[in-house]
Amino acid sequence: MATTAALQYFREDELRVVNEAVAVSEDMTSNAYKMSFAEWRRRRYDIKTLAGLSPEEIVQGPFAQIIRYVGRKAETSLGSSKYDFYKICLQDHSILSTLNEFPELRLFPFAVYIVTHELIHVIRFTKFLQAFDASPQEKMDEEARVHEKTIAILKPARMAGMEAVFEFYRAWQEPLDRVKSA
Numbered sequence: 379m380a381t382t383a384a385l386q387y388f389r390e391d392e393l394r395v396v397n398e399a400v401a402v403s404e405d406m407t408s409n410a411y412k413m414s415f416a417e418w419r420r421r422r423y424d425i426k427t428l429a430g431l432s433p434e435e436i437v438q439g440p441f442a443q444i445i446r447y448v449g450r451k452a453e454t455s456l457g458s459s460k461y462d463f464y465k466i467c468l469q470d471h472s473i474l475s476t477l478n479e480f481p482e483l484r485l486f487p488f489a490v491y492i493v494t495h496e497l498i499h500v501i502r503f504t505k506f507l508q509a510f511d512a513s514p515q516e517k518m519d520e521e522a523r524v525h526e527k528t529i530a531i532l533k534p535a536r537m538a539g540m541e542a543v544f545e546f547y548r549a550w551q552e553p554l555d556r557v558k559s560a
């Protein structure tokens with residue numbers, strides 16, 4: 379758990395860039411999977427930056443953390459209609475310090491890559507293509523598959539600055555994120 383006081387948050391102009399990146403990522407990912415995110419969003423997943431995270435949702439190192447919460451449909455008092463809800467927790471401080479360290483990276487394409495990558499994880503969890511509680515080896519294999527899929531979705535768009543992001547991931551093979559259950 380991190381001391382939130384010492385962490386660097388996205389500034390207002392950076393938040394605007396990240397918001398736009400989220401919209402573009404949702405668009406491209408929903409097209410790739412031929413599904414409508416409008417109905418999905420807020421019911422099955424949400425994306426928050428550091429300002430919207432509780433202390434347990436903050437990590438050091440990864441750019442994002444996916445936390446699975448178990449929701450319950452309000453209209454029934456029986457325990458049978460539980461559903462998984464995924465919160466994609468963007469870690470402003472890790473993203474900003476990496477941008478500082480690698481000046482060839484730009485926030486917009488970097489954020490598009492990260493968010494697209496996280497959305498693919500969430501889709502694969504909800505479609506049961508990947509178990510949430512997988513072994514460390516399975517998690518690493520899944521991470522490689524999700525990177526591959528992310529590149530397949532984003533490459534054709536030829537977004538400015540995206541090649542530098544691909545380069546970054548080729549050079550730094552570390553997991554981009556962490557997943558845990560609440």
Ligand SMILES: [Zn+2]
Nearest residue numbers: 521524554555
């Ligand atoms: Zn990942």
